[in-house]
Amino acid sequence: MTAVTPPPETLRAPLVVEFPFTRSLGPVQSAFLTGLRERTVLGVRTGTGEVLVPPVEYDPATAAELRDLVEVGATGTVTTWAWNHEPRPGQPLATPFAWVLVRLDGADTALLHALDAPGPHAVRTGMRVRVRWADERAGAITDIACFEPHDSDPVAEPRPHDGLFADPVTGIVAPARLDYTYSPGGAQTRYLRALAERRTVGERCPSCSKVYVPPRGACPTCGVATTDQVEVGPRGTVTTYCIVNIKAKNLDIEVPYVYAHIALDGAGLALHGRIGGIPYDQVRMGLRVEPVWSDDGRYPDHYRPTGEPDADYDTYKELL
Amino acid sequence: MTPHRPDREVAIVAFAQSDHRRRTDDLSEVEMVMPVLHEVLRQTGLKTSDIGFTCSGSSDYLAGRAFSFTMALDGVGAWPPISESHVETDGAWALYEAWVKLLTGEADTALVYSYGKASPGSVRDVLTRQLDPYYLAPLWPDSVALAALQAQALLDAGATDEPALAAIAARSRQDAADNPHAQLPGARPQGEYLVQPLRTGDCPPIGDGAAAVILAAGDRARELCSRPAWIRGMDHRIEAHSLGVRDLTDSPSTRLAAERAGAFEAPVDTAELHAPFTSQEVVLRRALDLDESVRVNPSGGALAANPVMAAGLIRLGEAAARIHRGDSDRALAHATSGPCLQQNLVAVLEGEPHVR
Numbered sequence: 001m002t003a004v005t006p007p008p009e010t011l012r013a014p015l016v017v018e019f020p021f022t023r024s025l026g027p028v029q030s031a032f033l034t035g036l037r038e039r040t041v042l043g044v045r046t047g048t049g050e051v052l053v054p055p056v057e058y059d060p061a062t063a064a065e066l067r068d069l070v071e072v073g074a075t076g077t078v079t080t081w082a083w084n085h086e087p088r089p090g091q092p093l094a095t096p097f098a099w100v101l102v103r104l105d106g107a108d109t110a111l112l113h114a115l116d117a118p119g120p121h122a123v124r125t126g127m128r129v130r131v132r133w134a135d136e137r138a139g140a141i142t143d144i145a146c147f148e149p150h151d152s153d154p155v156a157e158p159r160p161h162d163g164l165f166a167d168p169v170t171g172i173v174a175p176a177r178l179d180y181t182y183s184p185g186g187a188q189t190r191y192l193r194a195l196a197e198r199r200t201v202g203e204r205c206p207s208c209s210k211v212y213v214p215p216r217g218a219c220p221t222c223g224v225a226t227t228d229q230v231e232v233g234p235r236g237t238v239t240t241y242c243i244v245n246i247k248a249k250n251l252d253i254e255v256p257y258v259y260a261h262i263a264l265d266g267a268g269l270a271l272h273g274r275i276g277g278i279p280y281d282q283v284r285m286g287l288r289v290e291p292v293w294s295d296d297g298r299y300p301d302h303y304r305p306t307g308e309p310d311a312d313y314d315t316y317k318e319l320l
Numbered sequence: 321m322t323p324h325r326p327d328r329e330v331a332i333v334a335f336a337q338s339d340h341r342r343r344t345d346d347l348s349e350v351e352m353v354m355p356v357l358h359e360v361l362r363q364t365g366l367k368t369s370d371i372g373f374t375c376s377g378s379s380d381y382l383a384g385r386a387f388s389f390t391m392a393l394d395g396v397g398a399w400p401p402i403s404e405s406h407v408e409t410d411g412a413w414a415l416y417e418a419w420v421k422l423l424t425g426e427a428d429t430a431l432v433y434s435y436g437k438a439s440p441g442s443v444r445d446v447l448t449r450q451l452d453p454y455y456l457a458p459l460w461p462d463s464v465a466l467a468a469l470q471a472q473a474l475l476d477a478g479a480t481d482e483p484a485l486a487a488i489a490a491r492s493r494q495d496a497a498d499n500p501h502a503q504l505p506g507a508r509p510q511g512e513y514l515v516q517p518l519r520t521g522d523c524p525p526i527g528d529g530a531a532a533v534i535l536a537a538g539d540r541a542r543e544l545c546s547r548p549a550w551i552r553g554m555d556h557r558i559e560a561h562s563l564g565v566r567d568l569t570d571s572p573s574t575r576l577a578a579e580r581a582g583a584f585e586a587p588v589d590t591a592e593l594h595a596p597f598t599s600q601e602v603v604l605r606r607a608l609d610l611d612e613s614v615r616v617n618p619s620g621g622a623l624a625a626n627p628v629m630a631a632g633l634i635r636l637g638e639a640a641a642r643i644h645r646g647d648s649d650r651a652l653a654h655a656t657s658g659p660c661l662q663q664n665l666v667a668v669l670e671g672e673p674h675v676r
Contacts, residue, residue, distance in 0.1 A: 082468030110564030185348025223397030
């Protein structure tokens with residue numbers, strides 16, 4: 001059965017990507033972040049005597065290893081700024097603030113952070129600021145809550161520091177969350193909408209005539225769009241399978257169970273599915289199966305034997 | 321610095337791009353990419369099976385879809401197995417990899433494509449995840465904020481002023497009126513501050529889009545294109561990641577890449593600069609010593625259409641297309657990646673004289 005139907009409204013759904021990256025720190029970053037916890041700002045001195053704050057382990061110009069830690073001031077000078085009147089999630093302050101690069105007293109390079117100020121009129125390049133420490137500090141860049149305006153004379157010289165602290169921080173956990181509105185595009189929208197009607201719809205390549213299930217909108221052999229929709233199944237043939245003996249977390253399926261490749265009748269390749277309604281050790285290549293829909297009818301929960309005779313190997317050998 | 325001279329002739333022989341749109345909910349990534357792939361193949365008469373090497377550029381973080389490039393590969397006909405590679409950055413760097421592949425003699429033709437589908441997420445927030453994870457990423461400084469710091473540094477240095485930035489925005493959108501693919505063609509208000517000193521007009525649109533080019537070597541290029549855009553040199557360089565270490569008013573990496581690509585050996589008539597923010601065009605013009613005689617971004621540039629991961633490849637394609645049409649004889653193309661022009665690629669393209 002072939003039909004060209006107008007594209008239905010594309011499906012959309014919220015998608016959240018969250019990841020807590022656990023990162024280890026080298027000797028320099030460990031000393032710097034532990035120092036912030038102790039209200040001490042450390043830099044690192046390069047071979048030419050420059051002091052880099054925030055410190056790095058290798059000279060950005062020469063790649064030489066840097067380990068010569070020094071303590072710099074908690075006061076500094078704004079080298080450039082930008083007024084952020086609409087703070088975004090995760091940023092240091094929830095009220096309007098200035099992004100600033102601050103060269104701390106004793107440092108030769110600048111640190112990026114936020115400046116708490118009443119408005120853009122109160123910020124200028126060259127203004128003097130100081131660190132406002134976070135009340136609770138854990139050894140992270142956010143231990144600096146922000147900078148605040150502060151009139152003081154620059155303190156010129158960095159002081160030697162051994163970088164040693166009790167209970168040093170050796171790693172950070174950097175949580176991140178990104179929010180998306182996911183849309184699967186045309187082909188997969190058509191596939192998912194048909195599933196909701198308990199139909200399985202593939203798409204045919206106009207060049208090689210292969211029918212892809214599930215369709216992704218393109219034939220990977222010919223590199224052209226698949227547009228002709230073709231209803232396949234509902235019955236199919238097990239082309240190959242495996243027996244799963246390990247119970248997956250949060251999965252309410254008793255082990256062992258069988259996971260199979262199933263070539264639906266009329267499809268040009270096999271899709272994946274679980275086999276139920278038959279003891280796991282009686283599943284075989286060639287077994288004829290049909291879908292059992294989930295209670296809400298949106299997708300096949302598993303496939304069960306139809307009771308037909310097994311398919312002849314020659315009928316599915318090209319789909320293995 | 322002596323420019324590197326490639327010992328094999330390689331040219332861009334075809335270029336296509338999508339219409340860049342604020343959103344493309346109705347298209348998956350492969351559905352968005354396929355028409356531009358088909359267009360460059362049509363222009364050259366090549367079939368997918370004729371292509372010697374395929375390379376793409378994209379980032380999964382934009383659409384929040386893991387391994388999306390493997391699915392986009394369906395659009396190039398990846399079965400039976402092809403010689404293929406992918407860069408997780410702008411497609412300009414995919415073009416660089418393909419150029420190197422052709423210089424080695426391992427292939428005579430290459431298909432390069434890239435795409436960005438930014439509409440599902442918030443691209444300003446997504447791009448914070450490419451920052452240093454120890455000192456920057458926990459503060460979530462978004463891409464506009466970082467560009468605004470650079471813009472203020474330029475204002476403080478007296479290198480530009482807000483009316484000059486507005487003029488760059490106006491010229492770009494005016495030029496884009498002749499570009500049927502542009503997302504923001506024609507005049508538009510400079511708008512309110514997004515992050516001061518950058519107004520909405522100083523910032524690129526957020527949108528979805530794709531681009532593709534075909535490269536070919538030597539006589540193969542002459543067979544496929546009546547006036548190939550020969551790549552006379554190409555180089556890319558990177559600066560220190562930490563913004564506080566850099567002079568944000570300058571771009572030494574762009575200048576070095578241009579030197580190595582041979583850009584300063586003879587004047588160029590066209591420059592396609594990947595400057596998503598007006599202030600970045602100021603930095604790039606200074607780094608590249610471009611004067612008023614050079615036509616900068618006749619396509620409208622990234623201020624008129626900035627599909628992230630494709631906008632740099634589009635600069636190379638637009639410059640090449642001007643050579644194909646005979647509108648340019650020697651063009652510079654530039655691509656950037658990362659905050660405040662962190663990484664920069666420069667290519668010099670030439671058309672053969674008297675062949676139009």
